[in-house]
Amino acid sequence: MKTGSMSEEVARERQDQYGYEITSLDQTTTLVESVKSGNADVLMDDYPVIAYGVQQGSGLVTVGEQVEAGDYGFAVNKGKNAELLEKFNTGLAELKDSGEYQQILDDFLASDDEAVDRSTFWGLVVTAMPALLTGLKNTLIVTAVAFLIAMVLGLVFGFMKISRNRFLRAISTAFVSIFRGTPILVWAFFFYFGLPQLIGTPVNIWVAGVLTLALNGAAYIAEIVRGGVQSVDPGQMEAARSLGLGHGKSMQKVVLPQAFKIMTPSLINQLVIMLKDSSLLLAIGFAELLYQAQQIYASNFRVTEVLLIVAVIYFVAITLLTQLANFADRKINK
Structure with missing residues (x-):
């Protein structure tokens, strides 16, 4: 039964009469999956929701009479x-x-007379793909924007962390420690739900999503930058200085080009991580790929099949993105 629902209340009232055991779960999709996996024998929930799922090919059937409406x-x-x-x-x-x-x-629960049979896997792919592609587009956009901002911030805080100025190092260390040491979901909730209460005005969900991914990513990129610069042989800086170049020019002309070659694989990896982390934004209602999948299987209860389609889309997108990034790496660092 769904926790806190009228279905749970009715089931508990009749439990002594029929002698069944009750397991309460928080979502209808979880109830459906419990029945389909054999962990439960039957579920009880709102009739229109369940009937629509049956019509969409959830694999269940309705039995018995409807109880009084809530x-x-x-x-x-x-x-x-x-x-x-x-x-x-x-x-x-x-x-x-x-x-x-x-x-x-009646129309909502009517039989499906369309050319595509939604109860089949192919029918599910055809009907779900428009929403999933919209989610993929949003995922790629928010990841790209957040990664660009994270790169800028990561470079700034990375250089601050290797600065000779103790105050700048302390600021960078604090930034990295805070955003690496706290879950990304905490910041998603803070920027979308908490920050508006502090500033007295709503925060656009895109802004909240970009801030969440960008600041978290910047903390990791700052460490990548620090590690990349410090991995360059100190003798390179000494050789440049012995030729009369100042510290800034030595960093710009000698150290940084070598450091960026070292950093590139880690930066590509961070981009892939940010793409996958964008799925966490579904918790605040951001319409990325996994959120769209959730909306689909919340109505048809075909969780396994929908998530399989989403996994394939993620795999293809990440593979193509990685190949593109590696191609750019070879062109830039050849």
């Missing part, structure tokens, strides 16, 4: 949006009185 609510902030609430109640009453509400429900 109450559903449309929530607004207390004391606010009175006009919206009134319009909603009026519109809902009109829909029910006219019979249109029932017609919408």
